[in-house]
Amino acid sequence: MPELPEVETIKKSLARKIINKKIIKVKIFNKKSFLGNKKNIINEKIIGLERKGKILIARLANNYNLLIHLKMSGQILCFKKNNLDILNKKFIRLIFYLSSGLMIVFNDLRKFGWVKIATKNESKKILDNLGRDALLITYEELFNLCRKSKSKIKIFLMDQKKISGIGNIYACEILFLAKINPFKMVNQLTEKEIKILLRSIKTILVRAIRYNGTSMKSYIKPDNKKGDYQKHFLVYQREGEKCLRCKKKIIRVKLNNRSTFYCPYCQV
DNA sequence: AATACTGTTCGCGA
DNA sequence: CTCGCGAACAGTAT
Numbered sequence: 200m201p202e203l204p205e206v207e208t209i210k211k212s213l214a215r216k217i218i219n220k221k222i223i224k225v226k227i228f229n230k231k232s233f234l235g236n237k238k239n240i241i242n243e244k245i246i247g248l249e250r251k252g253k254i255l256i257a258r259l260a261n262n263y264n265l266l267i268h269l270k271m272s273g274q275i276l277c278f279k280k281n282n283l284d285i286l287n288k289k290f291i292r293l294i295f296y297l298s299s300g301l302m303i304v305f306n307d308l309r310k311f312g313w314v315k316i317a318t319k320n321e322s323k324k325i326l327d328n329l330g331r332d333a334l335l336i337t338y339e340e341l342f343n344l345c346r347k348s349k350s351k352i353k354i355f356l357m358d359q360k361k362i363s364g365i366g367n368i369y370a371c372e373i374l375f376l377a378k379i380n381p382f383k384m385v386n387q388l389t390e391k392e393i394k395i396l397l398r399s400i401k402t403i404l405v406r407a408i409r410y411n412g413t414s415m416k417s418y419i420k421p422d423n424k425k426g427d428y429q430k431h432f433l434v435y436q437r438e439g440e441k442c443l444r445c446k447k448k449i450i451r452v453k454l455n456n457r458s459t460f461y462c463p464y465c466q467v
Numbered sequence: 468a469a470t471a472c473t474g475t476t477c478g479c480g481a
Numbered sequence: 482c483t484c485g486c487g488a489a490c491a492g493t494a495t
Contacts, residue, residue, distance in 0.1 A: 201474065231489095254474080270475045272491080290491090309490045311475065349483075359476080366474060416473070416493080455485065458472080471495080481484085 201269035203364030204407035212421045221298040232292035252363025262324040266315040271311025272417040274310030276304040291348045333364035353381035375434035
């Protein structure tokens with residue numbers, strides 16, 4: 200599931216393979232997956248790979264960047280040339296061919312994801328529109344955001360304009376660890392709760408990165424292997440099971456139409 | 468067979 | 482500005 204830990208895992212895996220390589224060819228199988236003019240990236244060298252929130256950013260030697268958003272079902276896979284056999288070819292939307300012979304495949308069942316060719320200026324605009332990356336946010340920043348917001352804490356955590364990188368799974372996990380009810384209004388959090396919330400954000404995300412992210416349906420690493428965080432869920436998808444702290448039942452409810460798992464006894 | 472559900476976010480109307 | 486909802490799409494589970 201491409202939330203921050205999955206995108207971070209992909210970034211780490213890709214970096215050593217694509218940095219200092221040139222893009223020599225791009226094949227587009229689904230037009231809507233590729234935004235921009237491919238002429239602007241052909242024969243350009245990739246000089247850096249970064250991430251903000253859930254967006255992956257490949258910096259090129261010229262005035263362009265490649266921005267990638269995997270949305271629900273996007274995958275990035277690496278293959279040595281002509282070694283595509285193990286892949287279900289049905290959902291390939293784009294293929295990038297690198298000077299090393301490596302093929303970078305953009306796979307996306309639901310077609311929500313995209314790769315965007317953006318000038319440095321356009322990239323900056325897009326990235327500035329996102330809130331501070333969840334791994335980098337400070338206590339002061341979080342405190343100020345909390346005092347300004349009138350929404351429920353889970354919606355707040357998933358609002359990419361406020362903090363970037365947290366999606367449905369990790370919002371549930373973070374709030375369980377912080378013992379905060381997902382429906383609690385953000386402006387009612389005490390300073391102590393905000394401190395615990397911050398610590399929980401970092402703990403959960405770091406732990407998920409350590410397990411290479413969560414593989415439920417479609418997320419997979421560029422080497423075609425799965426992440427393992429789903430084996431360590433604290434609360435997500437544990438409806439009806441015992442709370443790891445108080446042994447009462449975990450429940451599932453809808454919050455803005457998203458499944459929300461929590462313990463109604465110890466998350467107050 | 469029909470319906471609910473899925474990791475995301477954008478645009479719309481209130 | 483914020484909030485909730487439907488849409489973008491395609492599959493699996495019930």
